[in-house]
Amino acid sequence: MKTIQLRRYTLVDGEYDAFVAWWESTMPKVRPAAGFAIEFAYGLRESNEFVWAVSAEGDQEAFLALEATYLASPGRAAAFEGVPQRVAGYDIRFADFVASA
Template identity: 40%
Template structure:
């Protein structure tokens, strides 16, 4: 299966950016890695209250299938984190590595 990478830009609710970043690093990142994803980096744009990251998957399932498995997993449910509590909007773009 080909590698799929998404560039994700999240606009975070006012006053919650630092809390979101801590929750992402402590809860989401380890679980994504355990679920077979790789993360190419994460950045913060404080001026626009945005959190930007690259997530990839290369394996027997499609990115969408593996992502659904992640969301349905007991481990994901156990972290008790609803992105809607933090995020105003999300933009997810599938991108191809060029350089």
């Protein structure tokens, strides 16, 4: 069993390219090192949005415990050190599996 968290960000105007470049160079290293898998990531340039999903083995409680450890980790702190705020708003929720193609 794995738990998937869907993360939808509205980016600060003018920061789309900088955010995507930072995300591509950082998250595929930091999240897996913390025990997560990145399921997908998509940018929606026209609406200045970035949508991605991250997963972890276990139920939501296990995911939240792993996330708490990640949020307090030196690796995450280093990933965000000196990075300006590029996310104006976000919607983060757990997703239910429905079907695969």
